[in-house]
Amino acid sequence: MNEYTPLNGMFQLEVVTNFIQTRISFERIMTPITQQFGLTPLSSVTLNLIAHQENPTISSIFKTLDLNQGNVSSMCKKLENDGFILRCRNKTDERSVVLVITPKGRAALDGVERTLRTYFENEHTVSRKDFMEALDGIETLKQIIQSVEKHIYKKDEEVSKCLN
Numbered sequence: 001m002n003e004y005t006p007l008n009g010m011f012q013l014e015v016v017t018n019f020i021q022t023r024i025s026f027e028r029i030m031t032p033i034t035q036q037f038g039l040t041p042l043s044s045v046t047l048n049l050i051a052h053q054e055n056p057t058i059s060s061i062f063k064t065l066d067l068n069q070g071n072v073s074s075m076c077k078k079l080e081n082d083g084f085i086l087r088c089r090n091k092t093d094e095r096s097v098v099l100v101i102t103p104k105g106r107a108a109l110d111g112v113e114r115t116l117r118t119y120f121e122n123e124h125t126v127s128r129k130d131f132m133e134a135l136d137g138i139e140t141l142k143q144i145i146q147s148v149e150k151h152i153y154k155k156d157e158e159v160s161k162c163l164n
Contacts, residue, residue, distance in 0.1 A: 033115050037108035051101045
């Protein structure tokens with residue numbers, strides 16, 4: 001196996017290309033499925049987080065997804081307007097607003113999950129072991145990319161400090 005370094009071009013060719021192709025394929029699968037239930041791929045992930053986090057807030061969602069707070073707030077406003085979630089004052093901290101999934105939101109999320117499960121169980125034969133190894137690989141790649149990202153932003157901050 002080749003060692004991945006920026007010098008041999010393997011990183012860009014194999015990692016970046018495969019990542020982009022995987023993202024595109026993921027969107028092709030998720031978009032029509034989520035649209036059936038009035039969602040987008042990202043709003044379905046957000047709804048899933050709201051359903052499974054303890055006392056989810058816009059802040060906890062944007063931190064988990066590593067997205068801009070304004071974008072998450074807008075998406076949650078749309079989910080609320082469409083009847084998928086409610087914004088409720090936290091009973092223990094009145095300043096905090098907790099996001100709560102509604103029965104309509106639960107039904108949509110269940111529909112997306114049921115459809116995905118059907119596709120993956122009936123159409124895509126992969127062992128649970130292989131699937132879990134793939135998930136572990138994705139997690140490892142995410143950690144590598146985040147490490148590089150932190151290094152790049154740290155360098156940018158150092159350069160900015162020197163210039164100011």
